[in-house]
Amino acid sequence: MTENSEKSEKKVIKTLKIDVDKCNGCRACEIICSAFHATPRYSSNNPARSRIRVIRDPLRDVYVPVYAGAYTMAECAGRDQYTIDGKSYDECSFCRASCPSREEFKEPDSGLPLKCDMCEGEEEPLCVKWCMVDALTVEIREASPEDAEAEPEPEDLDIGLEALADKYGMEAVRTALARMGQPKE
């Protein structure tokens, strides 16, 4: 394979980079995402239909935006490991998958899985545009055709969670995460 043909096979992958330390929990990203995906477009907004959800614990000032990845049939494929202070956590709360065991990232009426499409057709993802504090940015990288469909590594979120742990202490963050991970009534 020549160098040129190798270059032409590279695909550009856009992902959302999340800085949890900047997020203030305003939920503007949820509102604009659900409005953009309403039918007809912008006819309504309902965060339950958003492809990005903000896990919030206002008492502790902890806000973690998580955007929807692919649907998974398995209740836990063990794919999302988050590292805080050198320890790994398998936290359902931060999982990007739409899966059978929780309500997040499912169309409320039909139950169909929701997935972030990077606001297809828009020049810039709308959640990024509407986030006034730059907690969301677009990251662009090149990938070979083999890994073009792969889910991005959650390392940016790891970095953000480490920052939270530095700010509030490991125990406070762990307690907040455990509470936020409880199934909703």
Ligand code: SF4
């Ligand atoms: S718009 Fe930005 S600051 Fe507001 S909740 Fe979403 S990510 Fe956080």
Ligand code: SF4
């Ligand atoms: S990029 Fe678009 S589809 Fe994805 S979470 Fe943001 S607003 Fe929703």
